[in-house]
Amino acid sequence: MTTPPFSPLIDLADGHAIPQLGLGVYKVEDATAARLVEGAIDAGYRHVDTAKLYFNEAGVGAGVRASGLPREEIFVTTKVWNDDQGYDETLRAFDTSLGLLGMDYVDLYLIHWPAPKQGRYLDTWRALETLKRDGRARSIGVSNFTVAHLENLLAQSTETPVINQVELQPWLQQRELRDFDASRGIVTEAWSPLGRGRVLGDPTLEAIAEKHGRSSAQVVLRWHVQQGLVVIPKSNSLDRIRENSRVFDFELDAADLAAIAALETGERTGSDPDLVG
Ligand code: NAD
Numbered sequence: 001m002t003t004p005p006f007s008p009l010i011d012l013a014d015g016h017a018i019p020q021l022g023l024g025v026y027k028v029e030d031a032t033a034a035r036l037v038e039g040a041i042d043a044g045y046r047h048v049d050t051a052k053l054y055f056n057e058a059g060v061g062a063g064v065r066a067s068g069l070p071r072e073e074i075f076v077t078t079k080v081w082n083d084d085q086g087y088d089e090t091l092r093a094f095d096t097s098l099g100l101l102g103m104d105y106v107d108l109y110l111i112h113w114p115a116p117k118q119g120r121y122l123d124t125w126r127a128l129e130t131l132k133r134d135g136r137a138r139s140i141g142v143s144n145f146t147v148a149h150l151e152n153l154l155a156q157s158t159e160t161p162v163i164n165q166v167e168l169q170p171w172l173q174q175r176e177l178r179d180f181d182a183s184r185g186i187v188t189e190a191w192s193p194l195g196r197g198r199v200l201g202d203p204t205l206e207a208i209a210e211k212h213g214r215s216s217a218q219v220v221l222r223w224h225v226q227q228g229l230v231v232i233p234k235s236n237s238l239d240r241i242r243e244n245s246r247v248f249d250f251e252l253d254a255a256d257l258a259a260i261a262a263l264e265t266g267e268r269t270g271s272d273p274d275l276v277g
Contacts, residue, residue, distance in 0.1 A: 007020045021225065027054070028059070052079060075107040082113055091131070114146075121153065146273055162186065170205065192270055208252070
């Protein structure tokens with residue numbers, strides 16, 4: 001029998017809600033995505049984060065169906081890729097994504113990167129507003145938007161993004177962006193929350209992990225959860241996928257949180273949003 005959901009829900013400004021911890025599937029092969037997503041749902045996950053760029057939307061959709069749970073119990077995010085920015089292009093890309101997923105709506109559609117040199121994210125956002133009005137994207141948001149990109153978008157739009165999905169891990173804590181998002185009612189979601197695995201050997205994290213009898217990965221994800229962030233760790237291993245979900249039964253104390261706060265270096269494991277696209 002499928003494990004009940006472990007994750008609390010975070011309210012979005014549009015009235016919907018998102019499970020706080022979900023499964024990221026970047027670099028998961030389409031052929032294995034179905035098995036992994038089905039296994040994650042069986043382990044209590046109810047939220048999957050994919051993108052056109054990941055070339056596994058078909059596998060994700062198959063995994064959701066294979067779980068046997070009603071579609072509305074799983075929160076599915078996908079994203080419009082940089083090559084498809086623009087109003088008509090985005091509507092077409094959305095149709096393709098929905099077809100690959102084999103679904104008639106997504107829970108969340110995101111602009112993957114602002115791609116500021118293209119200068120098309122406002123047109124792209126208009127398309128997302130249309131998809132929301134039509135009910136085919138229940139919620140709409142952005143990814144990799146800086147304060148400057150968001151200020152520009154908000155000044156020229158009626159809909160406010162409900163989510164900003166950005167790189168966020170102990171080396172890159174994004175405090176200014178998080179404050180800005182919060183001031184506009186935007187939920188911040190953390191991608192590469194484990195720094196693609198690179199932050200996990202940090203001695204401070206290892207010491208906190210030992211103190212709590214947990215892994216470094218669980219400490220880092222618990223830190224995200226206690227900051228009120230949405231978080232989408234990825235693994236190709238079902239054992240690690242299960243491990244990453246067991247973060248709702250212990251708590252970091254003030255000393256742990258202060259020690260992790262001091263790990264900020266500003267170092268990215270991914271790309272700079274002003275330079276992509
Ligand atoms: P991540 O920080 O989740 O790290 C994943 C890697 O960490 C794994 O490949 C594995 O090597 C290691 N790992 C995972 N669990 C572990 C554990 N319990 N113990 C030890 N090692 C472990 O990196 P990610 O995949 O880059 O990011 C997560 C998700 O965020 C992606 O899958 C994707 O859905 C999303 N994402 C979005 C963007 C964007 O531009 N919007 C960019 C990158 C990633």
